[in-house]
Structure formats: C-alpha cells, structure tokens
Amino acid sequence: MRRPSFLPAFGLLLVGLLLYGGFSAVNAQQPNFPVVKEYRIERSVPPQAVACIECHRATTPGVFADWAKSRHASANITCLDCHLVQSGEEDIAQGHEKYYGRSDLPYGESQYKVPIASIVTPKDCSRCHPDEVTQYSRSKHANTLEIIWKIDPWLNKGMNSANERKTGCFNCHGTVIKIDAKGGIDPATWPNAGVGRLNADGSKGSCTSCHTRHRFSIAEARMPEACDQCHLGPDHPQIEIYNESKHGTMYHAYKEEYNFKAAPGTWTAGVDYRAPTCAVCHMSGSGKVMGTHDVTERLSWETQAPLTVRPQDFKPFPAKTDWQVEREKMKNVCRQCHSDAWINDFYNGFDNAVTEYNDVYFKPAKATLDELYEKGLLSKEKFFDEHLEVEYYELWHHEGRRARMGAMMMAPDYAWWHGFYECKLRFNKFMEGAGHLVKTGEKAYIYPNFPNATGSTQRPEKIFGPQQ
C-alpha cells in the first residue's frame, strides 16, 4: 500500500521542480525584456537632425541609446553637430545618401538629405572644444604615426604584413584614412580609432580612442580601463605596472567610491578619488596644475625610447617643453597627497634607474651592435632576420622599458623581475653572441625565410610628403 502512494508524490515533486526551473529561467530573462530608450524631441533642433535621430533609433538602437545617455544629448548637441559636412568635401559618406530615398525607413525622404561624414575627427570636435584639440595635437598621441615611421624597423624594413599592421600596430597607433575613387573609405584604413589616426581633413588622431562613441564620457577617460586597451603587454605594460603599484591597488579597492563624473576642472584628490588613475597624473588638473590633453606634457624622461632622453631631445618628435618645468608640474600633482621628501626620494630612484639603464645596459649594447654592423658580421639590410638583432631589440623595447616604467610607476615586480633581472640575462646573451662573432669573424646566421615580411616600406605621403 505504501509504494503506490509514493509515486504520485514523487511525480508531483518532479513536475514541481521542472516548473520551478522553467519559471526561474523565465525570471532570469526578465531584465532583458525590450524597453526602447525614450527620447522626445522637446527642444528645437534642425529637421535634418530630427531625421537622423528618428531613423537611427530604429536602425542602430545601440548608437542612439549611447548618445541619448551622453552629456551631448543633454546639451542638445545632435548627430548633425558632429557629422555634418559642407557639400563638396572629400569625406562625404556617399553610401548614406541612398537612405533618404527609402520609404520603409522613418524620415527616409529627400527633404532631410544632408551631406554627412562617417568619420568625426578632432578637427570636428574643435568646433566646440578648441583648447582640448590644440593640446591634443601637440601630444605624442596625435603624432604617433610619424614617430613610429621614423624609428620602427618593422615598418621601415617591411618585416610584417599589411594585415598584421592593420590588426596590430595601426589598431592603436592609427591608420592613414584613405578615400577611394568612389568616395568610400578604403576598408584597409577603416574602422579605426587609433590615437594617431591621420584623417582625410588632415587632422591627427581620434578623440574616440579614450572617449568612446557615442557616449563621449569624461568619466570613462578618467578610468585606467580607457588607457589599458593599448598600454599593456610585454613592450609597454603600463596597466600591469599600475595594477601592481599602490596607486592601482587602492584604485581597485576603492573605485566604487570614486566620483568619476566630477565637472572638468573640479576633480579633486582625496575628495573625488583616493589614489590617482592614469588620467590624474598625466592629464587632469590638480591643485594649481592645469589639465591638459597633451599626454606628453608632464613627462621628464622618454622611458619608451631606446636611449632614455628628455622629451625635448626626443629626435623623432621633440616636445616643445622644458623637462624641469614639466617635472615641477608632475611634482605638484604628487603634492596633493605626498610630502616633498617622499616625492624627491621617489624621483631619485627613478632617475637612478634611468641612468643605470642608459649607461650599464643600453649604451654598451648599442656600441656592440654598431661594431657588428661596422665589421660586416651583421647585415644591415634587414632587421630581426638575425638573432642578435632580436636580442638587442628586446633589450630596449621589452625588458628595458619594463624596468624603466616599472621604476617610474612603482611596480617592484616590473622594475626588477620583468625588468632589470631580464635585462641582465638578455644583455649577457647578446654580449656572448656578439663576442663569439667578433672572435671567430663568423657572420651571423640569417633567417632565410623570414615569414610574412611583405609590408610596404613606403612612408605615408600625407605625413612625410612625396617619397621616391
């Protein structure tokens, strides 16, 4: 008698469980039910702008919602204020005009037709933000394409392919935007939001690298996450260094309390944030130091260069600054939280790290490399196709940078284990190999099939003028 009474109970339980499971699955999806962001056009904008908004909220709701949440939308700055171009300009989006003839789209009527450009450039932004753009145009960010084309062997010796460059180098450094014969943007150069993008209107860079479209948020650019999309990895691990430093540790512990949305010029140490983010030291105003969009401004050493030099002596792009003035500015930023003794002692360590890197590691290695070239033991024709060239390159470009940047931004593991420790190993290996060649007079082995070394060695005409 007992057994049969169990079965229905068990069955009920099973059904109950299934139902519960089913409901909870539905419940989990509940937050996703589609609510379209409302936007009533209550303030007057040109009818063409109404057309942009109404059509794009239907066709690209993500772009629309982003903009609707932006400060631009609050200030009644619409699509047109940034995307509008005068008729006859080179970068008019030809493909866009067909949408004004489509009756299935809201506002798809020819009366709303305006010439627009897909790419909004710093020049466009300068219509309302001239000072920010002026500062930015002086920075190494804006001019990074010129810099890498002056010093980088991957480009100048054609050691990687066009696509390796597009998906790698140029993704951060920026492309040279090309408009093809039909008026479309050359797909090899776009999409791109690189900091040094050379635009069709001649302006350099992309504000959307740090203030991503279509939010253009000041808060976003104040977070280290805005910088770490590019500043990471073996050759410039600024974000890893920051995360290891006390500054980064405190940021991660307290970021929920940070007020990232403070108005420009009001972001205050100790009030709005507890420890600095990248932007605090390199860009934001602090105490009496004015904010700047020139990230090169407050630097007193070029720690990314092969031989560490002062910014004004950095030959590929000499800064128009005086390092002593700039160091004083940076110290003023430090002073918001630190005493002079602390700051000076810190800079002492950093300066020593730079001097030691220059004199003990880089200069002897460079002298040896030059000797090998002079004696014909290494071939000058290409770079990276001989083992010692790679060793030399990694000494300054990888561990040499990690050591210097690690010392600068107070990450002991990067200053030592990923930095000077590896510099020592690399230096010894390089010197051993070089010594062997000099002793035996043997020429270095050349990799006969260097893979995918197909990239153009032609410097971009728009930056360097016509080349032979």
Add this chain to the structure above:
Amino acid sequence: MKKKYIIGAFLVLLGIIISFPLFSMTYYTMVRTSTPEFCASCHEIKPAVRAWRASTHANNAAGVVVDCMDCHLPAPQNTFEFLFAKTYHGVKDVAVHFIAREYDRKKARTAAYAAFENSECQKCHRNLLYMPQSRGAMRAHRTVLYARPGYELKCVDCHYDLVHNDKASVMFRQYREVPYQAKGLKPEKLGS
C-alpha cells in the same frame, strides 16, 4: 583794435576757403576708395571681390551687405587707426603692384588672416555667447572671448574660407542647404 579783428576774420575765412575743399576732397577720396568696386579696380583683388559678391556676407535675408573695409580695416570711428591703416595699405598695395612680379593669392590670404583682429568681426557679430540653437558655438565662443593665457584664438581660426572661396553660384544665407557651422580649427592650428 578793429584792424586786428579784420585780420582775424580774414585768416579764418582763408582757412575755410583752403580747408573746405581740402577736407571735402579727402572725404570724397575716402568714400570713393572705400567701395568694393574700387578694390576690384586692381586685377589682383578682382577674384576676391567676385567671390565676396557670391558669398553670404553680401547675400542674406536681412539685406545686410558687408563691404571689404568692414572686415579688412579698423572701424572708421577710430579715425586715426582707420586713416593710418587705409593709407598704409593703399601706398603698400600700389608699391607692391609695381615691384612684385606675381600676386600670390594664397600667400596674401595667409597674411590677411594673420592681420585679422577679432574686433573687426565683433563690430557686427556682438551677441556671440547666447545662441540657444547652437550650444557648441556658445561653448567655443566662450573659450575665445575669455581665452586662457596661451590659448588665444582668432575668429578666423575656425571661420575661414567663409567669404573668399570661389563658388559656382551665388550663395544666399537663407537658402543654405545645411545649417552653417564653423569648420573647426584651421590645419595650421592643428600642427598639420
């Protein structure tokens, strides 16, 4: 005593007789040489006047016409600056006409932009801070009118190629296809 008065009156009369034609001739000269037609009598300037005639500074719903000297010279009520600038440019232009081989329009344009003072634009464009339909301009104009040291800008740094760009047809302000907006900072200002 009486003789003294007569001499005095005679001198005043003489002064009037001499100065009246002198002043009116100067005035007449000033008026005659202040018209766009006069400017266009030099072949070097003709293309600039032609472009201006087709521009919105000559064609707009308000019927306002802005002449060459309204932008290119100080205001006439600043008599000394006005007369000095006008005479200087007049003499210089005639001299250069005979000395220089070729007129480089591009170079002259750069020089003109460099010589422009914001006050020349602001003779007419005075209400620049409150434009509810153009918030961006409100922001940009504030940074120009109350510039931070080192960030001084000229109106023509963003509003350039506005008048003297060669157009195929006459441009009426009220018939603009798209709303007017400044072009953003000039390439020179962007370091390119």
